[in-house]
Amino acid sequence: MAVNRTLVICKPDAVERGQVGEIIGRFERKGLQLVAAELRTLGPDVLALHYAEHVGKDFYDDLVAFMGRGPVLVAVVEGPHDTWSVVRQMLGATDPMKAAPGTIRGDLGTEVTENLVHGSDSAESARREVAIFFPGLQ
């Protein structure tokens, strides 16, 4: 996979609240393009792969219950360079109460678990996560 691609997940709260268009629209307005996107309901096994670094932490069970409670939009977005970093800057801090205004979490969220959207946190994470969700993507 090219390093200018990254994984985005619009989480169940974003789908329930009808904010998927707002979130994907922000990435499109920034100049990123959708390469793949699908609504899926994620089970515990794929979540344990995706969130391997968090398995066993005190918030892990709440995270899996939340992420699996309804459909998410799993997407791959592409840009000219360092797309994972562009997306992370647009997401804002993990805790929406600490995320700056103008960021997606800062503008749309108030809860640390229900923080609307996931973005890969490095080029290596982007490669790993895209391969989990879209193994056939060229």
Ligand code: DAT
């Ligand atoms: P990010 O999603 O910003 O990469 P992360 O990888 O540290 O953050 O954590 C993954 C998700 O787990 C995060 O989006 C929300 C949840 N989470 C993280 N820290 C938490 C905490 N201290 N309490 C509750 N949920 C937390």
Ligand code: MG
């Ligand atoms: Mg993370």
